[in-house]
Amino acid sequence: MLRFDVPPVNANVIRLEAFVTFMVCSVALLGFPYLLPVLALMGLVRGFLGHYKCPSHRGFAKLLESINRAGAKENAGAKMFANKILFIAATVASVLYFMGNSFWVVPTIALVIFSTLEWAFSFCAACWVYGFWYKLFPPKMTG
Template identity: 55%
Template sequence: MLRFDIPPVWSNAVRLDALTTFLISAIALAGAPYLMFLLIVQGLVRGFFRHGLCPMHRVFTRVLKKLGTAGRQENAGATMFANKLLFIASSVATVLWLTGSVMWVVPVSVLMAFSFLEAAFSFCAACWAYTLWHRLRSR
C-alpha cells in the first residue's frame, strides 16, 4: 500500500542509508558486532515511525539537497517496509550474538548483500517484494 500519510523520501538519501547499513554490517562482521545496535535503532525509527525522524537520514537529505543531487522523491511505504526488515534482521543478529551463537553472521551477511544492491544499483529487494505483494493482494 502506498503511504500518502507520510512525506516522500529522496531517492539518493535512501541510497546513502543503504550504504550506511552496508558499512556498519561490514564493520560488524570484521569484529565489532555491537554496532548492530545502531541498525536496530535506525530500522526502528525509519521503519515504524518515518525517515524524517532519523538524524542520519535528515543529514543525508540536507546535504544532498544543498548539492542538488537528492534525486527524485519516492513514496516512503516500500522503504519503510525495508527498514522494518532491517529492524528484524539486526535484532535477530544482535540476540544471536548476545547469546554466543556464531549464527549472528547470517542475518548480517544478508543485510550486507541487500544493502549493497540498494546502494550500488538502486535495487531494493524488499521494496520490490512489497510492491509485488500489494499487486497480488489487490487482484
C-alpha cells in the same frame, strides 16, 4: 500500497542510508558486531515512525540537498517496509551475537547483500516484495 500519509523520500538519501547499512554490517563482520544495534534502532525509527523522525535521515537529506544531489522523490511506503526488515534482521543478529551464537553472521551477511543491491544498483529487494505482496493481496476498499 503507496503511502501518501508520509512525505516522500529522496532516492539518493535512501542509497546513502543503504551504504551506511552496508558499511556497518561489513565492519561488524570484521570484528565489531556490537554496532548492529545501531542499525536496529535506525530501522525501528525509519520503519515504524517514518524517515523524517530519524536524525541520520534528516542529516543525510540536508547534506545531499545542500549539494543538489538528493535525487528524485520516491514513495516512502516501500522504503518504510524495507526498514522494518532492517529492524528485524539487525535485531535478530544483535540478539544472537549477545547470546554468544555465531549465527549472527547470517542476517548480517543478508543485510550486506541487500544493502549493496540498493546502494550500488538502486534495486530494493524489500520494495519489490512489498509491491508484489500488494499485487497478490490488494487492500480491501471500504465505503
